[in-house]
Amino acid sequence: MLRSLELFAGAGGLALGTELAGFHAVGAVERDKWACETLLENKERGHPLVKNLKVLSSDVRDLNFTDLPTGVDLVSGGPPCQPFSIGGKHRAHQDDRDMFSAFAEVVSSVRPRAFLIENVKGLTRASFSNYLQYIELRMSMPDIGMKPDETWHDHLRRLEREATSIGDKGTRYRVVRELFNAADYGAPQKRERVFIVGFREDQDAEFSFPDSTHSFDALLRDQWVTGDYWDRHEVSRKARPEMPTRQVGRIERLKTQNDFRGLPWRTVRDAIQGLPEPRQDGRCPPGISNHRLQPGARVYKGHTGSPIDLPSKALKAGNHGVPGGENMLVRPDGSVRYFSVRESARLQTFPDSYVFHGAWSETMRQLGNAVPVVLAQRVASEVAKHLLIAEGREIAGRKAH
Structure with a gap:
């Protein structure tokens, strides 16, 4: 069985996707209280995708590496995207939520056969090109960490020298990157995410990202x-x-x-099919969790919502201003209402049996920060396939000798 370790797990979108792809998560690290409670509540309910998940409520930077499991095939995670997102302040490495170095340190300690990182499209903006190059080099040589007095620019130059020099550079990874629109892979949402995948250099795998469907x-x-x-x-x-x-x-x-x-893009109407209108009395319909009406939706400049017969716009992590205003359904007659949490979960392709903990604002933040489960599954399935191919080649090679 392929084993994985999840960092920056959030509400579990990437963790569910990797589990569906054939990985068994030995642990999920998340510091946000509400996201941890979502993971734990689903675990306690016995949800099949997380019932055996060990949830570690911790900042990744505070992990005791000696307590981390060994024999991990994949380290996956979505480092906080606010330093790079359109809605953020675009400070990249200067933002204290930039966790790529922490991710690299875990990879250096655990030495997984592969790693998988997902993040927002903003990471690929031209203004971040040097920093994206730094991330890729940093992940390709995770054992070469940043010195205490070193800036990321200095570290980048040192990594560039190391990449072309002779000598031991520790564990090396072959790194590839691709930008995806989740709608091209079956999510009813136009959500662009960048994936960075690395395979340890001793793995005989020629990885390629999945084709759109x-x-x-x-x-x-x-x-x-x-x-x-x-x-x-x-x-x-x-x-x-x-x-x-x-x-x-x-x-x-x-x-x-x-x-x-190819198949048609899935629309909002496709996603919410079978769900009744959310109730105005604040209660959920019988047998349907997280499906209450949130009042106050209205259209104004920068707040236009998502037409029901197209994939939704990317869900935003917020409950007011532009984020909250964009998390709206637009009916054919032009009237609008907010998506319920359950409808938003369907747009992110979470199963209906998966519940979210917290008030509307907290759950929408969790969902707005998540990666669509189906997209995570498609990419992770390719990683799993190539790890199994590499394992088969290794076994065949040993038998031949």
């Missing part, structure tokens, strides 16, 4: 060429929105395309 073109075809989307949801012609004028030319081209492949 869903597309916007397939959705346009499903809605405006075949009409199957509307039939599937029993939406009458009178109740359908008008064809988007900006996409008319694209739709006309799709009418003549015969070799069409």
